[in-house]
Amino acid sequence: MSRPLSLGAALAALVIAIGCGKSGAPSTPAPAAPDVAPVAGKRPPITDFHAHLSLDGAERVRQIMADNGVERFINLSGGSGRHNGQAWLMAKMLADQFPGRIINFASPNWRGFGHPEWIAREAAALQAAVTQFGFAGVKIAKGLGLGHTDDRDQLVAVDDPRLDPLWAKAAELGIPVCIHVADPRAFWWPLTPQNERWDELGVHPYWAYGPIPDSVMAGFEPQAQELVRQRIPVPSWPAMLQAAERMYRRNPKTTFVAVHFGNAAEDLDYVDGLLQRNANLWIDTAARVGEFGRHPAERVRAFFDKWQDRIVFGTDIGIGSDYLMLGSNGQTEPQLPDVKPFYDAHWAYFETQARQIAHPSPIQGRWAVDAIGLAPAVLNKIYRENAAKLLDRSFLLARAAAAPPTVANAAVPPPADPTPAWAAALVAPPTATAK
Ligand SMILES: [Zn+2]
Numbered sequence: 001m002s003r004p005l006s007l008g009a010a011l012a013a014l015v016i017a018i019g020c021g022k023s024g025a026p027s028t029p030a031p032a033a034p035d036v037a038p039v040a041g042k043r044p045p046i047t048d049f050h051a052h053l054s055l056d057g058a059e060r061v062r063q064i065m066a067d068n069g070v071e072r073f074i075n076l077s078g079g080s081g082r083h084n085g086q087a088w089l090m091a092k093m094l095a096d097q098f099p100g101r102i103i104n105f106a107s108p109n110w111r112g113f114g115h116p117e118w119i120a121r122e123a124a125a126l127q128a129a130v131t132q133f134g135f136a137g138v139k140i141a142k143g144l145g146l147g148h149t150d151d152r153d154q155l156v157a158v159d160d161p162r163l164d165p166l167w168a169k170a171a172e173l174g175i176p177v178c179i180h181v182a183d184p185r186a187f188w189w190p191l192t193p194q195n196e197r198w199d200e201l202g203v204h205p206y207w208a209y210g211p212i213p214d215s216v217m218a219g220f221e222p223q224a225q226e227l228v229r230q231r232i233p234v235p236s237w238p239a240m241l242q243a244a245e246r247m248y249r250r251n252p253k254t255t256f257v258a259v260h261f262g263n264a265a266e267d268l269d270y271v272d273g274l275l276q277r278n279a280n281l282w283i284d285t286a287a288r289v290g291e292f293g294r295h296p297a298e299r300v301r302a303f304f305d306k307w308q309d310r311i312v313f314g315t316d317i318g319i320g321s322d323y324l325m326l327g328s329n330g331q332t333e334p335q336l337p338d339v340k341p342f343y344d345a346h347w348a349y350f351e352t353q354a355r356q357i358a359h360p361s362p363i364q365g366r367w368a369v370d371a372i373g374l375a376p377a378v379l380n381k382i383y384r385e386n387a388a389k390l391l392d393r394s395f396l397l398a399r400a401a402a403a404p405p406t407v408a409n410a411a412v413p414p415p416a417d418p419t420p421a422w423a424a425a426l427v428a429p430p431t432a433t434a435k
Pocket of ligand 1: 050052
């Protein structure tokens with residue numbers, strides 16, 4: 001039994017560090033750190049389906065796996081085939097040190113997107129990643145829809161049909177596509193200390209998409225201000241999620257894992273509908289326990305019970321030799337002793353009935369959550385069995401063969417977007433026209 005002291009200490013350090021120099025930050029006291037889960041000993045070996053690993057961090061990876069009962073990491077930072085597959089070679093060298101226990105996912109090289117040869121190049125590269133480098137999936141980062149541009153300098157939409165052959169290639173290979181779309185809803189609200197993500201956005205203001213009042217802007221470092229000025233207009237939060245769903249529906253043979261709880265942990269009903277409408281869609285829990293944990297525990301438990309076959313456990317941990325990320329990053333980087341409390345906070349949330357405990361990534365919001373105490377059979381699926389299915393190529397190929405027909409240009413509902421009154425009172429953010 002580890003004492004929760006270190007989480008509390010880390011939390012306090014974070015609060016102090018982040019609050020420093022940022023006037024007006026909320027002063028809500030930190031919630032109590034959770035007790036260690038009572039089911040310790042019965043927990044199955046864990047697959048963490050959402051990790052960012054680098055070759056130089058191999059020793060730390062080994063220790064973190066041993067300390068936390070993680071049997072397998074899905075490394076979503078396998079990189080692209082740029083520079084003759086240099087990143088893939090390094091990812092393979094890491095995986096080779098952990099046979100069957102580190103599984104790499106590849107990303108496209110967005111350079112040259114829109115050029116007629118781009119798609120053939122990337123489809124071939126994906127095939128090589130799988131057959132020559134042992135990769136087992138695709139990772140699409142949030143740059144799709146928010147940053148990547150085509151050869152005419154236009155923002156590439158999440159549902160850009162020019163990407164369909166890439167999704168088809170993944171289906172043909174029998175591998176899943178983990179996709180990050182948009183960002184937390186509050187990133188679109190004005191950036192002021194009232195924003196519920198102030199702790200995070202106040203440190204990285206250029207992550208925000210909403211307007212930033214001059215008075216707030218003046219408090220940021222010149223370098224951060226420059227990055228803010230370089231922001232480009234992006235579609236609205238609901239428009240981005242709608243684009244993603246049009247893409248899922250147009251590619252029913254491709255199995256997608258919409259990371260970060262379907263990219264919409266704010267709206268449980270929406271994610272429920274999304275899973276209902278799209279049999280090819282799965283979700284992970286990465287870096288969103290704090291967000292879905294804000295819904296009443298009974299509702300979240302019912303959600304997990306209902307979708308127990310299509311949810312995978314993930315944390316968004318990042319591990320390098322001199323780098324650690326635990327769901328997100330604040331002003332102070334977490335240290336090795338912070339990792340166990342981070343995993344323990346997940347176990348406490350999923351396995352106990354504890355009330356008003358700290359969630360794993362306090363920088364993502366200073367509120368407490370009520371744990372959902374899932375049944376052991378459900379935990380088994382989420383912690384490892386579902387992950388094994390997503391890595392089973394014959395399972396995904398069979399699913400693709402039985403997939404319903406493509407729905408082109410589907411009309412899809414948006415998630416709810418109840419902008420808080422304080423935010424609505426400020427100038428609406430500039431948004432690009434949604435496609
Ligand atoms: Zn991630």
